[in-house]
Amino acid sequence: MTTVEPRPALDALDALESEAIHIFREVAGEFDRPVILFSGGKDSTLLVHLAVKAFAPAPVPFPLLHVDTGHNYPEVIAFRDSLVERLGLRLEVANVEDYLADGRLVERADGTRNPLQTQPLLDAITENRHDAVFGGGRRDEERARAKERIMSLRDAFGRWDPRKQRPELWNLYNGRHAAGEHVRVFPISNWTELDVWRYIQRENIELPDIYFAHEREVFSRDGMWLAEGPWGGPRGSEELVSKTVRYRTVGDGSCTGAVESSATTLDEVIAEVTASRLTERGATRADDRMSEAAMEDRKKEGYF
Structure with a gap:
């Protein structure tokens, strides 16, 4: 009689990694022009690392998109450029400065440009015909992000309606969308900040x-x-x-x-x-x- 050895149980980080890689591969198979939203921060850097693992030894099959406010820390921009060069990735940049220069946006009185990122982001998605956009949002960060599904539909104007969330059962994700719509995808939605740091340590991921x-x-x-x-x-x-x-x-x-x-x-x-x-x-x-x-x-x- 042959004895079948039990499979070793996945630890928490292995399970989170497996889920994220599954999501990357699902999107690559279902969508035509995905992109990873990349800021140079720890969460988007983690996304890139997971995408590399998901498709190795092939290259990551979609580009990175950075919405550059012009108010980024120099260390982060240097890290972004170094990572793109080291991994041979494609980088698309949407510059808030360009929108301010030609009058499409106006500088806020309080000086912050974070809210000004929305229009350049939506324009870049439309111009490059991205139908799926990966983001590093996590449910533990903030109440609105806790409401998001892993695959979250955006209408033709890029808007999110929290009242029209789709059910997500087990690991079944609904990426259906009409022409002009796109889907935001959050592979690390179920991770916590502590999970992120423990995984960064385990995988020896470089950060700014x-x-x-x-x-x-x-x-x-x-x-x-x-x-x-x-x-x-x-x-x-x-x-x-x-x-x-x-x-x-x-x-x-x-x-x-x-x-x-x-x-x-x-x-x-x-x-x-x-x-x-x-x-x-x-x-x-x-x-x-x-x-x-x-x-x-x-x-x-x-x-x-």
Whole structure:
């Protein structure tokens, strides 16, 4: 009698990785022109890593799309360009600066450009005929993102209607869409911030160095440490001080704050995240504080 050895159980990270790779392959088989939305942050870098694993030894079969506000941290842009070159990826860039220069957009009074990303994003999706757009949104980040399905339909104007969510049973995803519509896809929707960092450690994934503690000139505004830059500040009584900080999330410099930290290694970052009682967006993103439903309002307009 032949004895069949039981298959080893997947640990939590293996299961999350398997789900994400399955989603990438499903989209590649079902859609014509997918693209990965890429900011240079940890979540979108994780997406690229998973896409490489999903299709190896073949190259990743779709490009990256970066909506560049012009207010990005230089370290992140340098990391973006280095990663694209190292992996031989294609990069599409939609520049908010171009829209400001020709009058299609107007600079906001508060200086933040994060809400201005929506129109360049939608135009890039339309012009390049992308029918599926991968994003690094996770359900643990923010309440509006917790409402999203893994495959989330957007109408011909790029808008999301939370009242018209499709059911998703087990690992069956509905990518059906009409001409002009597209689908936003969130392969790491079920991951937590701690899962992301543990996986980054396990896989030895390179990140921009601003995710680790370093000395930076910052000023305090609305309970966050913001860096001086082209986005303005410090203003009035705000004063630049030198702090040891790191970033938990990377976005537009005008609304992404740093946290005081001494975590210079992955072990130290993981310990810090484990002890934190705030999500990274709740702790360091001013654009989410504009109203109780700030993220949901932007998503309805076409934001990621």
